[in-house]
Each structure stands twice: as C-alpha cells, then as structure tokens.
Amino acid sequence: MTLVTVESLDCRYGLLQAVRGVSFEIGQGETVALIGANGAGKTTLMRAVAGAHRPHGGRVVFDGIDITRIPAHRRVALGIALVPEGRRLFPGLTVEENLRVATSRRRGRWNVKSVLEVFPLLQPRRHVAAANLSGGEQQAVAIGRALMSNPRLLLLDEVSLGLAPVVVDAVYRSLTDVIREGATVLLVEQDLTRALKVAGRVICMLEGRVVLEGDAASLDRDRVVRAYFGLKRPA
Amino acid sequence: MTLVNAVLQGIFLGAFYAVLACGLSIMFGVMRIINLAHGDVAVLGAYIVFVIVEHTGVSAFVAFAAALPVMVVLGYILQLTVLERSLKAGILTPLLATFGLSIVIQNLLQLTFSPDVHSLGGSAGVVTTSSWQVTSGLSVSALGIVVLAVAVLVFGALQVFLSRTRAGWVMRATAEDADAAELVGIDSRSVYARATAIAVAIAALGGLFLGIRSVFDPVSGPTQLIFAFEAVVIGGMGSLWGTLFGGIALGVAQTLGAQVHPQFAVMAGHLLFLAVLIVRFGGGRAVLPGVRRALLLRTAR
Amino acid sequence: MKVQRWTRTSSLFTGGTAVLAVLLACVPLVFDPDVVQKLTTLLILVLLAAMWNALAGYGGMLSVGQQAFIGIGAYGTVFFARQGVSPYMAMILATLLAGAISVPISLFALRLRAAQFAIGMWVIAEVISIIVRLDQNLGAGTGISLIELNQYEPNFRQAYTFWLALAFAVIFLAALFFLLRSPLGASLQAIRDDEDAARSLGVRVAARKRLLFVLAGFGCGAAGVLVVANTLFIEPSSVFSVQWSAYMIFMVLVGGLGTFEGPILGAILLFAIQTTFTQGGPWYLVGLGATAALFALALPRGLWGTIEERLGLRLMPVGYRVVEAQREKKVA
Numbered sequence: 060m061t062l063v064t065v066e067s068l069d070c071r072y073g074l075l076q077a078v079r080g081v082s083f084e085i086g087q088g089e090t091v092a093l094i095g096a097n098g099a100g101k102t103t104l105m106r107a108v109a110g111a112h113r114p115h116g117g118r119v120v121f122d123g124i125d126i127t128r129i130p131a132h133r134r135v136a137l138g139i140a141l142v143p144e145g146r147r148l149f150p151g152l153t154v155e156e157n158l159r160v161a162t163s164r165r166r167g168r169w170n171v172k173s174v175l176e177v178f179p180l181l182q183p184r185r186h187v188a189a190a191n192l193s194g195g196e197q198q199a200v201a202i203g204r205a206l207m208s209n210p211r212l213l214l215l216d217e218v219s220l221g222l223a224p225v226v227v228d229a230v231y232r233s234l235t236d237v238i239r240e241g242a243t244v245l246l247v248e249q250d251l252t253r254a255l256k257v258a259g260r261v262i263c264m265l266e267g268r269v270v271l272e273g274d275a276a277s278l279d280r281d282r283v284v285r286a287y288f289g290l291k292r293p294a
Numbered sequence: 295m296t297l298v299n300a301v302l303q304g305i306f307l308g309a310f311y312a313v314l315a316c317g318l319s320i321m322f323g324v325m326r327i328i329n330l331a332h333g334d335v336a337v338l339g340a341y342i343v344f345v346i347v348e349h350t351g352v353s354a355f356v357a358f359a360a361a362l363p364v365m366v367v368l369g370y371i372l373q374l375t376v377l378e379r380s381l382k383a384g385i386l387t388p389l390l391a392t393f394g395l396s397i398v399i400q401n402l403l404q405l406t407f408s409p410d411v412h413s414l415g416g417s418a419g420v421v422t423t424s425s426w427q428v429t430s431g432l433s434v435s436a437l438g439i440v441v442l443a444v445a446v447l448v449f450g451a452l453q454v455f456l457s458r459t460r461a462g463w464v465m466r467a468t469a470e471d472a473d474a475a476e477l478v479g480i481d482s483r484s485v486y487a488r489a490t491a492i493a494v495a496i497a498a499l500g501g502l503f504l505g506i507r508s509v510f511d512p513v514s515g516p517t518q519l520i521f522a523f524e525a526v527v528i529g530g531m532g533s534l535w536g537t538l539f540g541g542i543a544l545g546v547a548q549t550l551g552a553q554v555h556p557q558f559a560v561m562a563g564h565l566l567f568l569a570v571l572i573v574r575f576g577g578g579r580a581v582l583p584g585v586r587r588a589l590l591l592r593t594a595r
Numbered sequence: 596m597k598v599q600r601w602t603r604t605s606s607l608f609t610g611g612t613a614v615l616a617v618l619l620a621c622v623p624l625v626f627d628p629d630v631v632q633k634l635t636t637l638l639i640l641v642l643l644a645a646m647w648n649a650l651a652g653y654g655g656m657l658s659v660g661q662q663a664f665i666g667i668g669a670y671g672t673v674f675f676a677r678q679g680v681s682p683y684m685a686m687i688l689a690t691l692l693a694g695a696i697s698v699p700i701s702l703f704a705l706r707l708r709a710a711q712f713a714i715g716m717w718v719i720a721e722v723i724s725i726i727v728r729l730d731q732n733l734g735a736g737t738g739i740s741l742i743e744l745n746q747y748e749p750n751f752r753q754a755y756t757f758w759l760a761l762a763f764a765v766i767f768l769a770a771l772f773f774l775l776r777s778p779l780g781a782s783l784q785a786i787r788d789d790e791d792a793a794r795s796l797g798v799r800v801a802a803r804k805r806l807l808f809v810l811a812g813f814g815c816g817a818a819g820v821l822v823v824a825n826t827l828f829i830e831p832s833s834v835f836s837v838q839w840s841a842y843m844i845f846m847v848l849v850g851g852l853g854t855f856e857g858p859i860l861g862a863i864l865l866f867a868i869q870t871t872f873t874q875g876g877p878w879y880l881v882g883l884g885a886t887a888a889l890f891a892l893a894l895p896r897g898l899w900g901t902i903e904e905r906l907g908l909r910l911m912p913v914g915y916r917v918v919e920a921q922r923e924k925k926v927a
Contacts, residue, residue, distance in 0.1 A: 135479030147474035149467040156463045161478035328710035379892045385709045394888025401877035564722045575706045
C-alpha cells in the first residue's frame with residue numbers, strides 16, 4: 060500500500076532550481092535510500108516532503124491526503140518526522156528536554172523511556188545539554204527526537220555525516236531495530252555500501268532529477284556509480 | 295550614609311527598570327527583535343489602567359488586573375500583524391516597523407488623551423506614600439520594596455517557566471532554532487505570539503509602576519525604551535537574569551550620578567551603557583586592551 | 596552583452612538636474628522671503644533624506660541618532676558666532692565640527708550590531724543634548740537665537756541661507772553621486788547585500804562604512820546649520836529631538852531605500868504633506884508613522900524603488916546595466 064507519492068516536484072531557491080520534476084512512490088514498510096552527489100537536491104527533497112520547504116510546483120501526497128500546502132509542524136501530527144541534516148538539536152536543552160519538546164498527540168510505542176532503551180548510550184547523559192554531547196550521542200538524540208512523534212514515515216538526512224565509522228555502525232544497528240518494527244523510512248546516505256545494505260530500494264538523484272531507481276538487490280554497483288556521477292550511459 | 299542610601303534607592307529604581315526591560319529582553323531572546331515601540335506599549339498599559347481607575351474608582355492594582363487581559367490580546371494582535379511580517383524580512387525591518395508603530399501609538403494616545411501628564415500614585419493607596427526610616431540616613435519606601443519583590447517574582451516565575459515547563463522548553467527550542475522546532479511539531483508562530491503576549495503584559499506592569507512612581511504622558515514611551523534597552527545591554531543581551539542585574543546597575547548608576555549633580559543622573563546611566571558597549575564590542579585603540587580582555591573572558595558569548 | 600552606465604534617459608536627466616540647480620539658484624531673486632524660507636526647508640529635508648539613505652540604504656546602518664549631528668551643527672553655529680566669527684563662516688565651521696566629531700564616534704559605533712547601533716546613536720544624541728543643556732552660554736534648556744544674523748537685512752539673509760542650502764544640497768548629493776559611481780560604490784552595494792561575503796572578497800568593509808558615516812555626520816551637521824539659519828531660534832528639545840530621525844526614516848522608506856532618487860522623492864513628499872497639514876498635530880504624525888511602518892513591511896523598496904523595478908528606469912547613472920545583445924544568431 061502506497062504511503063507517500065511525490066508527483067513532479069519542483070523546488071527552487073530563488074532562481075536556482077534544486078529539484079526538477081521528481082516523481083516516486085514509497086510503499087508502507089519500505090526502506091528507500093536516496094543517494095546522489097552533493098548538490099543533487101536530496102536534502103531539498105527531504106525538506107519538501109517534511110514540509111520545511113515550499114515547492115514551486117508538483118504535489119506530495121501522504122496516505123491519500125495532499126499535504127503540499129500543509130506546514131511542517133502539522134505534518135508531524137500526521138505522522139511525518141525528519142531527522143535533519145546536521146542534526147539540528149536544541150543546544151541549550153538537555154537530552155530529555157530535546158525529546159520532550161518533540162512529543163505529539165500521536166500514540167505509539169515511542170516515548171522518552173523507550174527511546175532511551177533503543178539508545179542506551181544516552182541514558183547516563185539524560186540531563187546533559189545537547190551542546191555538550193559527542194557526535195554520536197547527538198545523532199542518537201536527533202533520531203530519538205524524530206521518533207517521539209511516533210511517525211509513520213521517518214526521514215533521515217545523512218545520519219552518518221561527520222561521525223566515526225564505529226559510531227555510524229552503532230547508529231545503524233539501532234536504526235535496524237526501528238526499521239524491523241515496520242516503520243517506513245526514506246534515508247539519504249552518502250556511503251553507498253551502507254545505503255545498498257540497509258535499503259530495499261534505491262533512488263539516485265543528479266542535478267535535481269531522478270536518474271536511477273530500482274531494487275537494491277538487483278542493481279549492480281557499477282550502474283549506480285555511473286548514475287551517481289552522471290557518466291554517460293553505454294549505448 | 296547618603297552614599298549607601300543612594301545605592302539602596304538605586305536598587306529600588308533599578309528593579310523598576312528591570313521590570314520595564316523584561317519584556318524587551320523576552321522578545322529579543324525569543325525572536326531576536328528589538329521592539330522600538332516597547333516603551334510606548336508600557337505607557338499604553340498605564341493609560342488603560344488610568345482609564346479603568348477613572349471610571350470605576352478601584353485601586354490601580356485592581357485596575358491592572360483588569361487591564362492585563364486587554365494587554366495580552368493586544369500583544370497577540372501586535373505579533374500577528376506587525377512583528378510576524380518583520381521576522382521574515384531583513385534585520386532592519388523590525389526596527390523600522392516598530393519605530394513607525396511607536397510614533398503611531400504616541401500620537402494616538404495624544405489624540406485620545408490630552409498631552410497632560412497623569413499619575414496613578416493617587417489610586418495606589420498607601421503603598422505610594424509609606425516608607426520607613428531604617429537609620430538616620432537610610433529610608434526604605436513601601437513602593438520600592440513592592441517593585442523589587444515583584445521584579446524578583448516575575449523573573450523567578452519566568453525562569454521556572456523556561457526551565458521546568460514543557461511550554462518553556464518549547465519556547466527555548468523555538469528561540470534556538472525555529473526551523474528545527476517546526477520539524478518536531480512546534481508551531482513557531484504561536485510560540486512567538488505567546489512570547490509577545492507575555493512581553494507586552496510585563497511591559498504593562500512596568501507602565502503601572504511608572505504611573506505610581508511618577509508621572510506619564512503620551513510621549514513618555516521613548517524615554518522608557520531607552521532605559522529598558524540600556525538595562526538589557528548592561529546585563530547582557532539574551533540573558534534573562536542579566537536583565538534584572540542590568541536594570542539594577544542602571545538604577546544605581548543613576549542615583550549615584552544624582553549625588554554628583556542632580557542633572558547628571560540620566561547621563562550617568564547613558565555613560566554606563568556606552569561604556570559597556572565599548573568594552574564588550576571593543577573600540578579599537580580607544581580602550582585599554584587589558585580591561586577588554588578581562589571583561590571579554592567574563593562575558594563569553 | 597554590454598555593460599553600460601549611461602543610458603539616454605540618464606544622460607538627459609543628469610543634464611536636466613544641472614539646469615535645475617542653476618534655475619533654483621534664481622529662486623531668491625524671484626520669490627518672496629516666505630517662499631524662499633519654505634524652499635530652504637525643502638532643501639534641508641532633501642539633504643537629511645540623502646544622508647540617512649547613505650547610512651541605511653548604502654551602508655546598512657540604521658541610525659536613530661543622526662539628530663546628534665543636527666544639534667552639533669545648529670549649536671556649533673551659535674557657539675562660533677558668539678566667539679566673534681562672522682555668521683556664515685560660523686556655519687561652515689560648525690559643519691566641519693559635526694563631521695570631525697563623527698570620526699571618534701565612528702570608532703566605536705561602527706562595531707555595533709543593528710539594534711545596538713540604532714539605539715546607541717540615539718543615546719549618544721541624548722548625551723550630547725544633555726551636555727548642551729548644561730551650558731548656560733548656549734542658552735541651557737530654554738534655547739538660543741542666532742542674533743548675529745540680524746546684521747543682515749531679512750531678504751538678503753533669507754537669500755544667503757537659501758543659496759547656502761542649495762550649495763550644501765548640491766555638494767553632498769554630488770559627493771554621494773561620485774562615491775556611488777566609483778569602485779567604492781560597487782563595494783558598498785556588496786557590503787549591503789552580504790557583509791561577510793564582501794569582506795572575504797577583500798572589501799575593506801570598516802573603511803567604507805566609516806566613510807559613509809562621516810559623510811552623513813557632515814551632511815546632518817550641515818542640515819543643523821541650515822536649521823538655525825532658517826529659523827533663527829533653536830532649543831535642545833527640538834534640535835536634538837528623535838523626531839528628526841522619524842522624518843528621515845519616513846522620507847527614505849517611502850521614497851526608496853537604497854536608491855539615489857528615492858530620498859529626494861521622499862523629501863518632496865514629506866514637504867508637501869507638511870505644508871498641507873500646517874496644523875500638524877497628532878493626526879498627521881499618526882499617518883507618517885503608520886505609512887513608514889507599512890512601507891517597511893509591504894513596500895520595502897519604497898515608491899522609487901518599485902517604479903525603478905517595474906519600469907527598469909534609472910534616471911541617475913549610479914549603477915550598471917547589463918544589456919542583452921540584440922538578435923544574435925543562436926549558438927548550437
């Protein structure tokens with residue numbers, strides 16, 4: 060059953076077009092990886108789905124409802140949560156306060172206690188200000204904060220950015236737990252190998268357009284790399 | 295003894311400035327806006343209390359309780375009409391728009407009421423006039439104590455609100471990163487409106503105290519704005535308790551200045567304000583490097 | 596694709612303004628002293644608007660304290676005249692004094708952020724106002740007259756004052772004009788758009804802003820000089836009043852922030868409003884304040900800025916235009 064439909068999405072920053080005519084669907088329970096070089100438009104696309112960026116054209120449909128005009132904070136109540144690029148925690152607030160401001164009216168299995176169980180490294184840091192956390196701890200809080208609204212669609216933008224590989228492993232381990240529980244996930248990931256491992260489907264973007272789409276298992280790495288860099292397709 | 299008394303009176307005066315400055319500090323802390331109409335909002339509050347007192351004969355404090363909801367509504371309206379739009383525009387827009395608003399308020403007040411001065415002291419009861427002679431050189435006025443107590447209470451309540459309540463965390467989160475706040479389900483528009491409503495209500499409280507301590511007229515606003523801003527800057531912009539201490543520092547500077555020469559009071563406050571600005575932001579070769587370094591270490595931003 | 600500075604319109608217009616200046620010089624010979632006095636007021640407004648625009652429109656510095664320099668110009672004139680200097684010489688000296696004082700002030704004021712700069716300048720104006728108020732020789736709080744001007748017959752006095760006003764207006768507008776046409780001008784635009792980016796390109800931001808600040812100091816000082824020459828009597832509460840800033844903000848916001856012609860349009864508008872509503876009073880001030888706020892929120896480019904944008908019109912050649920080449924063959 061399709062959860063998200065993006066139709067001919069067109070996003071701009073002034074005169075600069077970041078997303079051009081992008082269309083795709085995500086089914087319930089799917090994990091889709093969005094890959095592409097820097098500047099391909101991935102973050103803009105994520106923000107448009109989350110409601111933080113007003114598209115210039117096109118539609119976003121969530122669970123049958125056209126949410127294109129609905130602002131970000133109301134989309135959270137509908138069940139969409141974005142873990143933004145760079146984490147964007149509230150630096151002056153503690154871990155617990157960061158989590159608590161993100162509670163919504165949506166019921167589900169996620170609350171402060173269960174989030175801390177999935178990210179046990181945070182338990183001793185519960186009352187520490189976010190600005191004083193390590194990179195890995197911050198990423199955990201950022202993901203946990205998005206989970207607090209019990210989202211149906213979880214958007215993750217570059218969770219591995221700036222983190223040591225060991226830390227990224229830990230983050231992804233917790234993520235797989237979350238994914239296994241049936242969440243629908245759209246994630247942006249620079250690390251190709253990791254993306255292909257965790258996702259069921261892959262969408263590759265280049266200069267604002269979708270250049271490749273397919274099941275992670277059936278796509279060979281070569282094709283993906285060529286699409287990623289925009290190299291000419293063989294005749 | 296007069297010096298100690300001057301400091302004491304300065305503390306009482308400063309507490310009044312702190313209340314006046316509190317709202318300005320809130321709006322800056324949450325929205326990074328300096329509302330140049332803040333003083334006029336305080337004076338507007340004083341006029342509303344005045345009107346209620348004139349028509350019903352109740353005490354100024356009771357009238358204030360009635361005026362409070364009016365001011366809160368006005369605060370919401372202010373945010374949703376003027377400030378909302380300014381936030382999205384450049385850095386200069388809020389200053390320009392609130393400056394225009396300041397002129398509008400002053401002149402509307404002048405049209406509604408005469409240019410005469412008014413006072414609320416008469417309707418504040420025994421508080422206005424009582425005082426105790428502590429020693430031969432020290433006198434403590436009831437009004438001074440009341441204002442100081444209220445100031446501490448207001449700042450304390452705000453502190454509790456911001457650090458212990460979810461609404462307070464939400465406000466801090468929005469202040470730190472409004473965009474990220476939206477992404478976790480916080481409606482930043484309503485948070486800003488709430489902050490403005492609180493700021494305007496406290497400004498009205500400042501107006502009440504202004505009316506009881508002394509007199510006010512339609513154009514008293516700008517003077518109160520300058521004092522409020524000076525208090526905020528002296529205490530450190532963005533710091534809530536800093537505003538309380540800044541207000542008190544300003545008050546003490548003024549009363550000590552008055553000891554030197556009666557006309558020097560306000561000037562002393564101005565000079566302290568300018569000195570703090572110079573030291574905090576550097577004046578190039580104009581300031582002793584050592585002093586600058588020492589103070590920069592304490593006011594790390 | 597060409598980059599041009601002068602278009603036919605701007606050449607015509609610049610020529611036209613030179614002719615206008617000459618025509619204006621004949622005003623005292625043709626009109627009554629009352630009219631001449633009013634037109635002097637108009638010139639004062641034009642000067643003030645241009646200066647405030649130089650600060651805010653071209654330098655991004657919003658000052659609510661320029662009345663400091665207006666006051667220095669006015670009281671400086673009286674001061675020098677009392678020392679025995681001939682009145683019109685005193686006026687020149689007072690203008691220089693205002694400009695000179697703006698230099699040390701700039702050393703610290705320019706380091707301040709938006710709101711602190713705005714109110715900081717206001718406080719500085721208040722401080723100077725208080726200092727002046729304390730001086731008995733300058734009339735203390737009750738005001739003082741430039742009686743030295745009484746040595747001139749009223750008609751001549753009004754004429755000389757008008758010519759001085761015209762001279763000041765032309766000088767300062769010309770200074771601004773040439774400043775904007777110089778490489779300095781382009782860097783000023785860059786500073787206004789993004790200070791940090793400009794700095795990273797090597798633009799000496801601080802020096803540029805200081806230049807504008809000092810120019811505005813001279814200009815507002817000149818305006819203050821003209822105020823006392825035109826009205827003869829000044830008092831601290833009027834000449835150091837923040838009302839002046841209100842007028843400047845109105846003129847520039849409504850006329851067009853950051854355009855060359857806009858402030859002049861704004862000054863003419865304010866002058867028209869002031870002469871129509873001579874009863875003055877609160878209603879017209881409410882209108883001024885509301886209009887300024889509305890323009891800030893809804894029409895930030897002001898009247899002239901919007902016209903310029905819509906019509907692609909540039910009357911004074913202070914910018915550059917990129918002109919598309921005509922009908923070139925399409926490149927494959």
